[in-house]
Amino acid sequence: MPQALDIRQNKYSDVTQEEKDRLFQECKDDERWSHILYGCYECGICVAACPSARFYDFSPRLIAQAVAREDTDLIYTLMNDSVWDCSQCFSCDRCPRGNSPGQVITVMREVAVKNGLNTAKEALEGYGRIIYKIMSTGSQVSPDMLQPNAFPDWGHHVHDIAENLDVWRKALPPETLHTIETGWKVDEKTIIELYLIWHMTGVMDLILGIDEGLHMILVDVMEERLEEAGYDIEFD
Amino acid sequence: MIHLPVLKASDRLFKIDPEEAPTHDLRDELFQLEKEGELEVIRVPEPYMEVKTKYGRIKKIPVEKTWHHKSCGQCGHIPGYSTSIFWLNRAFGLDYYDPTDQTSCTAWNYYASATSNPEAQAAVAIRNFAAAHEVGYFPLIHCGTSFGHYKEVRHALVHQPELRRKVRDIMKRLGKKLVVPEEVVHYSEWVLAMRDRIAERQVIDMSHITATVHPACHYHKLIEEDAVYDSEIYGAQRSAIVTATLQALGINVADYSTWFDCCGFGFRHILVSRDFSRSFSVQRKIEVMREEANPDITVTHDTGCVTTLDQSQVVGKAHKKKVGLPVMADSQVAALAMGAHPYKVLQLHWHNTDNKPFLRKLGIDVDKTWAEFQAECDLIKAGKKEFMTWEDAEK
Numbered sequence: 270m271p272q273a274l275d276i277r278q279n280k281y282s283d284v285t286q287e288e289k290d291r292l293f294q295e296c297k298d299d300e301r302w303s304h305i306l307y308g309c310y311e312c313g314i315c316v317a318a319c320p321s322a323r324f325y326d327f328s329p330r331l332i333a334q335a336v337a338r339e340d341t342d343l344i345y346t347l348m349n350d351s352v353w354d355c356s357q358c359f360s361c362d363r364c365p366r367g368n369s370p371g372q373v374i375t376v377m378r379e380v381a382v383k384n385g386l387n388t389a390k391e392a393l394e395g396y397g398r399i400i401y402k403i404m405s406t407g408s409q410v411s412p413d414m415l416q417p418n419a420f421p422d423w424g425h426h427v428h429d430i431a432e433n434l435d436v437w438r439k440a441l442p443p444e445t446l447h448t449i450e451t452g453w454k455v456d457e458k459t460i461i462e463l464y465l466i467w468h469m470t471g472v473m474d475l476i477l478g479i480d481e482g483l484h485m486i487l488v489d490v491m492e493e494r495l496e497e498a499g500y501d502i503e504f505d
Numbered sequence: 506m507i508h509l510p511v512l513k514a515s516d517r518l519f520k521i522d523p524e525e526a527p528t529h530d531l532r533d534e535l536f537q538l539e540k541e542g543e544l545e546v547i548r549v550p551e552p553y554m555e556v557k558t559k560y561g562r563i564k565k566i567p568v569e570k571t572w573h574h575k576s577c578g579q580c581g582h583i584p585g586y587s588t589s590i591f592w593l594n595r596a597f598g599l600d601y602y603d604p605t606d607q608t609s610c611t612a613w614n615y616y617a618s619a620t621s622n623p624e625a626q627a628a629v630a631i632r633n634f635a636a637a638h639e640v641g642y643f644p645l646i647h648c649g650t651s652f653g654h655y656k657e658v659r660h661a662l663v664h665q666p667e668l669r670r671k672v673r674d675i676m677k678r679l680g681k682k683l684v685v686p687e688e689v690v691h692y693s694e695w696v697l698a699m700r701d702r703i704a705e706r707q708v709i710d711m712s713h714i715t716a717t718v719h720p721a722c723h724y725h726k727l728i729e730e731d732a733v734y735d736s737e738i739y740g741a742q743r744s745a746i747v748t749a750t751l752q753a754l755g756i757n758v759a760d761y762s763t764w765f766d767c768c769g770f771g772f773r774h775i776l777v778s779r780d781f782s783r784s785f786s787v788q789r790k791i792e793v794m795r796e797e798a799n800p801d802i803t804v805t806h807d808t809g810c811v812t813t814l815d816q817s818q819v820v821g822k823a824h825k826k827k828v829g830l831p832v833m834a835d836s837q838v839a840a841l842a843m844g845a846h847p848y849k850v851l852q853l854h855w856h857n858t859d860n861k862p863f864l865r866k867l868g869i870d871v872d873k874t875w876a877e878f879q880a881e882c883d884l885i886k887a888g889k890k891e892f893m894t895w896e897d898a899e900k
Binding site: 300301304318320321323324325353356357358359360362363375378379381382389392393394395396399400403404407408409410411412414415420422423424426429430433436437438439440441442443444445446447451452453454455456458459460462463465466467469470471472475476479 | 579582591609615620621727769772774784855886894895897898
């Protein structure tokens with residue numbers, strides 16, 4: 270059963286008010302902020318449209334109201350205990366006031382990750398292999414991920430795919446789809462350009478803050494391939 | 506007492522009027538920025554087709570010279586989805602490009618984990634657009650999330666000079682230009698715009714089929730004014746996408762009350778919290794469709810939606826829920842209507858929910874077509890051929 274959201278003010282009393290204010294200020298400094306939050310009519314349309322609200326103790330309205338009135342205590346609690354329940358479907362964009370609680374949450378998640386909050390680390394436990402896949406190969410999921418131990422709830426069908434994977438991939442007419450470890454064939458130069466983007470935009474620093482082990486593995490892979498391509502780049 | 510007229514939802518008329526649109530036409534600003542030397546606009550190649558968007562703006566859909574921005578989930582887990590898109594292009598003899606100089610938009614990861622930032626997301630998008638432009642083709646986006654995300658990126662680049670500067674700088678270091686397409690086009694818009702031509706070549710009668718449609722959230726909820734609407738479809742109160750295509754093929758599209766709900770994908774949920782995805786997909790979508798419309802099939806137009814709606818039914822079946830509804834993409838249904846092979850082209854063996862009753866209802870010999878596919882696999886296994894070719898698939 271999903272846990273009830275505990276919004277008592279003393280839940281994170283060990284965290285200073287200055288720290289809570291600082292994190293909220295980081296949210297407000299995001300260039301998107303002024304276009305995704307305009308106030309709240311308290312009409313509840315966002316909650317009615319929200320899939321996560323039906324299964325979790327989760328409310329996009331609560332989040333919109335907390336950020337609109339700048340209740341940094343509550344915002345800190347929500348940043349830790351609520352934002353990861355969001356489905357990011359943006360059904361809440363139906364807001365008649367023009368708010369996008371979903372995008373407010375995107376920004377709050379980004380701040381949580383950037384600051385290495387423990388709850389963000391917990392939320393992303395088990396997700397590291399996906400980050401590794403997308404950052405190192407340029408595709409989020411791949412055929413070889415269809416293994417029974419990864420998708421036991423998808424039934425025997427996954428066994429069939431895993432058993433026949435190599436032949437079934439070769440039995441795809443588009444030549445670009447004969448791959449196993451990536452969704453399609455990706456050029457080496459393309460991957461190098463992707464690595465350079467991660468490097469130039471500070472994404473590797475984000476990873477370091479959230480998962481040191483994953484950062485280390487990614488650095489190994491990227492530095493080697495970048496060096497082979499003639500780039501001398503060190504990720505700190 | 507004041508008596509106000511009460512209109513039923515079905516009687517409401519949504520008047521499409523670009524003059525009254527609450528949003529402006531982004532293309533005007535794009536062309537202005539181009540004049541100022543801030544970016545370069547990739548024009549939709551001629552000939553193009555025209556469709557109407559939510560507030561009546563005409564959107565240009567290229568017929569050919571399309572650069573196919575593939576989807577990780579489609580290509581990785583349901584590859585018949587993209588194969589069907591390519592098959593349709595080949596069937597019409599159109600010039601298309603299936604690139605290897607393409608990465609994922611990386612938005613699935615961004616919406617799931619937030620381990621990225623707006624500069625990185627925009628740079629990934631523009632790198633892909635530039636790759637298309639360099640070979641002289643126009644991007645056609647396969648994934649609903651990539652489509653929605655790229656619309657957001659385009660919007661941000663127009664309105665945020667600092668983001669533009671940063672991305673331009675990154676592109677310069679990659680030896681690329683900051684190029685932005687005149688239109689962000691989803692493949693299902695191409696299928697919709699081609700629907701009459703597809704129907705002209707239809708060889709499988711589908712007039713006895715009832716379908717439900719799930720419109721993908723990131724297609725019509727992100728930058729909603731850029732989704733396709735039609736006053737003849739739902740009175741233009743919701744997007745015409747997929748529905749218009751199916752109707753052109755003679756399929757009866759049945760309505761259901763939870764059409765606006767998401768599929769349950771959830772981005773991080775489908776990977777690490779699938780209890781949510783399964784429950785939502787079965788209880789709010791599949792069961793409602795079965796109870797209210799009892800369709801033969803449900804059709805959608807996005808990676809995550811096909812996967813979630815299809816795969817979630819396994820556990821629903823174990824719990825004796827009202828499931829057992831085949832799920833396909835509009836590209837697969839369109840290709841099937843034109844006579845594409847259910848396994849060599851649609852690759853339905855990658856789907857989970859039993860689709861054989863649906864195929865049989867269409868008069869397709871399931872055993873024979875499966876044996877034909879198996880024969881190709883046997884040749885590959887025996888080392889007699891390396892791959893199945895397009896020619897093999899089109900036999």
